[in-house]
Amino acid sequence: MLPPLFPLLRRAGTAVLDLLYPPHCAICRAATPSGEHLCAACRAQAPALKGTLCAVCSTPFSGQISGPFVCSSCLERHFAFTCAVSRYRSAGPVRELVHRLKYQRAVHLRGVLAGWLAEALGDPRLQDPPPDRLVPVPLHPARQRERGFNQARLLAETLSRRSGIPLSDCLRRVRFTPSQTRLDRKERMENLRDAFQLRQNCPVRNLHLLLIDDVLTTGSTVDACARVLREAGAASVRVATVARA
Ligand SMILES: [Zn+2]
Numbered sequence: 001m002l003p004p005l006f007p008l009l010r011r012a013g014t015a016v017l018d019l020l021y022p023p024h025c026a027i028c029r030a031a032t033p034s035g036e037h038l039c040a041a042c043r044a045q046a047p048a049l050k051g052t053l054c055a056v057c058s059t060p061f062s063g064q065i066s067g068p069f070v071c072s073s074c075l076e077r078h079f080a081f082t083c084a085v086s087r088y089r090s091a092g093p094v095r096e097l098v099h100r101l102k103y104q105r106a107v108h109l110r111g112v113l114a115g116w117l118a119e120a121l122g123d124p125r126l127q128d129p130p131p132d133r134l135v136p137v138p139l140h141p142a143r144q145r146e147r148g149f150n151q152a153r154l155l156a157e158t159l160s161r162r163s164g165i166p167l168s169d170c171l172r173r174v175r176f177t178p179s180q181t182r183l184d185r186k187e188r189m190e191n192l193r194d195a196f197q198l199r200q201n202c203p204v205r206n207l208h209l210l211l212i213d214d215v216l217t218t219g220s221t222v223d224a225c226a227r228v229l230r231e232a233g234a235a236s237v238r239v240a241t242v243a244r245a
C-alpha cells in the first residue's frame with residue numbers, strides 16, 4: 001500500500017512541472033489544460049471516416065448506399081480477421097501525432113492516440129462480443145532496438161489500462177522484413193509470409209482477440225498476424241487501429 005501522502009505529492013509534482021513546462025498543444029502550441037497534449041481546435045481537425053464504411057476493412061464508400069456493404073477488394077481477399085476498425089483517416093493531426101510517436105519517440109502522446117483507439121473500440125463490430133484480450137502487432141527485435149519501443153505495444157498497454165481488457169503480448173516477429181511502405185500488395189504478402197509466430201505459453205484457444213496497431217494500410221500485416229492466431233485456435237480475431245491510410 002502506498003501512503004496517502006503519495007497522490008498529494010504527485011499532484012504537487014505535476015503542478016511544479018506545469019509551471020516549469022506549461023502544457024501546450026503538440027500541433028499549434030496553444031496553451032492546454034494540465035495533462036492534455038492537443039487543443040480542442042486541433043482535435044476538431046482529426047479527419048473522421050465518413051459515409052458508409054466497408055463492414056470488413058472500414059474503407060469509406062463515397063456513393064449512395066443503404067445497408068451493410070463489403071468493398072470489392074475485401075470480397076476477393078478473404079482476410080483472416082473479421083473486421084478492421086478505425087474512426088479516423090491517417091491525415092492532419094492524426095497522421096502528425098502517429099509520426100511523432102513512431103519516429104520522434106514522443107511517447108507522451110500515447111494518451112491522445114489511445115483515446116482515438118478507444119473510440120474505435122466503441123464500434124458495434126468490436127462489442128459483439130467484446131474482446132477478451134488486446135494483442136499488439138509485434139516489431140522485429142532489431143527494429144524495436146532501433147526505435148527504442150514498439151508503438152503498437154505502448155498503445156495497447158494504454159488502451160488496456162483504460163478499458164480493463166487484459167493485454168496479451170502473444171505474438172513475436174521472427175523475420176526482419178524490410179520497410180513495407182514501397183511495396184505493392186502482392187510483394188507485401190510475400191514479404192510477410194512466416195514473419196509472425198505465437199510465443200510459447202500463450203494460450204489463445206477459444207478467445208476473441210483484438211489486434212492493435214497504429215495505422216492500417218493494406219491490411220497485409222494484421223492479416224498475417226490474424227492467420228497465426230486463428231491457426232492457434234482463437235475464436236475470432238478483429239483489428240483496431242488509430243487510423244487507416
Ligand atoms: Zn492545437
Ligand SMILES: [Zn+2]
Pocket residue numbers: 054055056057058059070071072073074075
Ligand atoms: Zn473492405
